[in-house]
Amino acid sequence: MFKEISDPIHQFIRVYPDELEILDTFTFQRLRYVKQLGVTYMVFPSAQHTRFEHSLGVMNLAESIYVGLGYKDKKLMKVIRLAGLLHDVGHPPFSHTTEVLLGDKSHEKVGKELVLSGELNERLKKVGFSQEDIELLVRLAFKEPKDEEERVLSHIITGELGADRMDYLRRDAYFCGTSYGFFDYGRILGHLERINGKECVNKSAIRALESFFLGRFFMYTQVYFHKVVRILSIHLLELIKDYMEKGLFSKEKFHQLTDADLIGLALKEKNNPLVRRLFLREHFREVFSTNNWDEYRQVKEFLKEKLDERELRFDEAEKNVMDEEFYLNYDGVLKGLKEVSPLMKNLQKIRIYRIYVEPRLKSHALQYLKKAS
Missing domain, CATH: 3.30.70.1370 (HD domain like)
Structure with missing residues (x-):
């Protein structure tokens, strides 16, 4: 059994009973009242979307990436989905804009504390997750993998082409009323591969991949770094x-x-x-x-x-458009995107x-x- 939530980006997002238990906490419901883009709505009036729906979108995409990379473990998939759902639970009011006011903490550190204690921890245990499962969830959601296998799993959510970035680019573009952040995410998802334990995309999806990073470039220059927003x-x-x-x-x-x-x-x-x-x-x-x-x-x-x-x-x-190199599969040989794409090779850091x-x-x-x- 599951519920379906209508979403303008993914059409319908399935939410399963254990995930509903997490949604129905004050800790998670608070995200309904934390705008995704801070004060950007004062410049782009329709940018009223919140961390709540973004988190649902990340959960949805995390499963698609997990399956696309060839993983089959159902229990691990539940952990991945919940890690996607909870990855932003520690955001302060107005999101990244005010994160500097958390002192020596980050929203990831706050999120980690919230998941490891309090009502979220209690609900996770109530639906059958062990403390070991919860600690794995935390490592994957908040960028603290303990080994290479966990690093690949964590990248499903937080990586260069992870569910977080793939959702927020399309969602932000949609609600800001711009076309910069749209890219063929279906083609990327359909050509995900895992070669020698490394996440990559088949060479046939190179144009969709370039479109993703170009979208990121334009969203930063035209929206996130807009002079009035700043x-x-x-x-x-x-x-x-x-x-x-x-x-x-x-x-x-x-x-x-x-x-x-x-x-x-x-x-x-x-x-x-x-x-x-x-x-x-x-x-x-x-x-x-x-x-x-x-x-x-x-x-x-x-x-x-x-x-x-x-x-x-x-x-x-x-802002770096690419924080780390991303790879394409050329008939079993991994090649960096900057190596095979003149466009990406010449895309400079935004300053x-x-x-x-x-x-x-x-x-x-x-x-x-x-x-x-």
């Missing part, structure tokens, strides 16, 4: 830090909150400049952008001499360095820069 994220952090300093909530309990908790506080302070920057688009404005680090540093120091540093904001966004100023000073800052050029 400055609103900076202002959001400033507002939350202000609330922490006022003692409205602690850093230790921050990961238990939702987006709604913070928005509720903010909407009570409509005259607070920090709130107005975020919610009334009175945010700082971009006056300089480059992909050249030395040029950025030079302009940064120049504007710091001309303006009060409190009236400036600096943003340094960097965008920006400087923003208070709105009333934008024209002054631009004049300073024009005179200095």
Whole structure:
């Protein structure tokens, strides 16, 4: 027996009884109120999707990848699906945007603690998972494999072409109303292989693979690193830090909150400049952008001499499109994607360095820069 959940990305996602037990916990239900892309919806209004539906999508894709790689163990497949379901359970409000406020923790570390104790641990044991099973789930979900076999299994969820990335690219593109993140994931799934214990894709799917990484490149440059998304994220952090300093909530309990908790506080302070920057688009404005680090540093120091540093904001966004090499099977010989694809070989690391100023000073800052050029 299972339930089917309608989903715009995967059409229908099957959820089995043991997984429903996990869904029906407050710990997991909290993800309904944590937006996938932080404050991106303030720029792309339909980006209202949450970590909840993304986690369901990752669970669904994890099984497809598991089967595509030739695994057959049914018990292990249950662990893989649940690892996909729970991989983001430790996300704080507004997702990655506020993760820096967790201190020495990451959302993976918080997630690990949540699964190893409390109601999630109790529910997992209730549906028949041993402590050993749960510890395996944790290692696979939160990037802590103990050997090569577990590394391959963990990559099903968190790897270069794992369920996490394959779901969020298509889901984010769909809800942002862009076409950048769409790729032929069906062809990739249909050509997954495992050669000498290494995950790879058959050479016939090379164009679909290139499309996946190009989609990632454009989603970062056009959406995740959008100039207004980035400055609103900076202002959001400033507002939350202000609330922490006022003692409205602690850093230790921050990961238990939702987006709604913070928005509720903010909407009570409509005259607070920090709130107005975020919610009334009175945010700082971009006056300089480059992909050249030395040029950025030079302009940064120049504007710091001309303006009060409190009236400036600096943003340094960097991302590798591929974090590690991915392989294709050429008749039994594994070849790296960068080796066989001129496109991927020449795809550079994304670097965008920006400087923003208070709105009333934008024209002054631009004049300073024009005179200095």
